[in-house]
Amino acid sequence: MTTRRNLLAAAAGTLTFNAFRGDMNAALGAQLDNNPAANVADKTTTLKIIRITPTAVKRKVFIKVETNHGVTGWGEIDQLETTVATALVKSLFELLDGENPTRIEHLWQKIYRSHRDMRGGPFMTHTLAGIDMALWDITGKLWGVPVHRLLGGPTRDKVRMYPSAKATKVGAGPQPFSGTPAQIEGIVKNIENARKQVGADGVVMFDAHCALPPPFLLQLAxxxxxxxxxxxxxxAVPGNIEVFKRLKKHINIPLAVGEQARTIWEVIPYLQEGVADILQIDCAHTGGISQMRKIAILGEAYHVPLAPHCVTTDLGATASLHVSAAIPFFLIHEYYPSITPPGLVKKNWSLDKDGYASLPEGPGIGCEIDEKVLEELAKQPLPPEWPTRGRLPDGSIADY
Structure with missing residues (x-):
């Protein structure tokens, strides 16, 4: 039976419950406000990307990323047709305009996954590599530390480089499917000469350039x-893992793969199938510092070290050195000082007489770009990246 006393009691209970629910909602709201997962956007800074400027120099494209607080970052695009690479950088700025440059992984994913039909591939990942380098450069400068400190700190005191007095590489251009004694012996002689040059305590590497068909490589090995x-x-030419498995089965010499593997997803088959003894990942090909470090971690799980491929200027080489300095499984790093135009890049590391590089110093990547030199170099003609040496004696097209 409903009575006046019952109605008053029910009303009091409702008021008490509503007050309790209000307190709980307020407490929950406060927790959500302080929950980093619910606040992805960085509300503590006004730092934003305002401009990206690509500048083509010979077969490279240098990227300058500017922010509204005057902090800038530099990156390098390598081994692409420069007209296309420059245009792609300008187009991708639409995805970066107004973003916080320190959200490096988020921006990497934003670019990489932006277009379902452009995901992966050399044009996307090489261009993304240059942008990624620039973002790490900015972040290191903001924290006032070298990039390798942001990657967990150095795992070594110096980085072994080649070519040097004790490390050299020989190679061969396009060859027929199966070799003659003269062809095989000619390459063997080059390897023997390189061995004499570095001595028994040095190292010799052989670059097949994907240009030696499997039968020929089996004969040479x-x-x-x-x-x-x-x-x-x-x-071997990437694309069919079965070819690599066949070579690995019959060749006792360690195989270095991955120069053209442009993400963690392209590296996985080499590791799973056991055909990679060494990963020769290129920082400027595989998506930059971010992706190179992930690949190093994959290699570590399989006890496969990195021997980074590198044909960039000192800017891209220094970015690669930061990763090499911070990973545990590392073998040797490629580097050619002659690639850098004189006066363009000022780096802050050096090579000793034994072929070891000191660790990069200074905030960010640690390279300074002379923009006046860059401007003058950009006025020179830009040769297209179309090698013409991939021909066989009969005029047919060979791999290279």
């Missing part, structure tokens, strides 16, 4: 002592 070569680089 059988004619060389397994310990005379540190590894065979690019033993």
């Amino acid at each position: 059988a004619a060389v002592k397994a310990y005379d070569l540190l590894y065979i680089e690019e033993p």
Whole structure:
């Protein structure tokens, strides 16, 4: 039976419950306000990307990323047709305009996954590599530390480089499907000469350039002592893992793969199938510092070290050195000082007489770009990136 007393009691209970629910909602709201997962956007800074300027120099494109607080970052695009790379940078700025440059992984994913039909591939990942370098450069400068400190700190005191007095590489251009004694012996002689040059305590690497068909490479590998070569680089054209498995089955020399592997997803088959003894990932090809570090972690799980491929200027080489300095499984790093135009890049590391590089110093990547030199170099003609040496004697097209 409903009475006046019952109605008053029910009303009091409702008021008490509503007050309790209000307190709980307020407490929950406060927790959500302080929950980083619910506040992805960085509300503590006004730092934003305001401009990206690509500048083509010979076969490279230099990227300058500017922010509204005057902090800038530099990156390098390598091994692309520069007209296309420059246009792609300008187009991708639409995805970066107004973003916080320190959200490096988020921006990497935003670009990489932006277009379902452009995901992966050399044009996307090489261009993304240059942008990624610039973002790490900015972030390091903001924190006032070298990039390798942001990657967990150095795992070594110096980085072994080649070519040097004790490390050299020989290679060969396009060859027929199966070789003659003269062809095989000619390459073997080059390897022997390189061995004499570095001595028994040095290392010799052989670059097959994807230009030696499997039958030819099998013949060559059988004619060389397994310990005379540190590894065979690019033993086959990427695309069919079964070819690599066949070579690995019959060749006792370590195989270095991955120069053209442009993300963690393209590296996985080499590791799972056991055909990669060394990963020769290129920081400027695989999506930059962010992706190179992830690939190093994958390699570590399989006890496969990195021997980074590198044909960039000192800017891209220094970005790669930061990763090499911070990973545990590392073998040797490629570097050619002559690639850098004189006066363009000022780096803050050096090579010693034994071929070891000191660790990069200074905030960010640690390279300074002379923009006046860059402007003058940009006025020179830009040769297209179309090698013409991939021909066989009969005029047919060969791999290279």
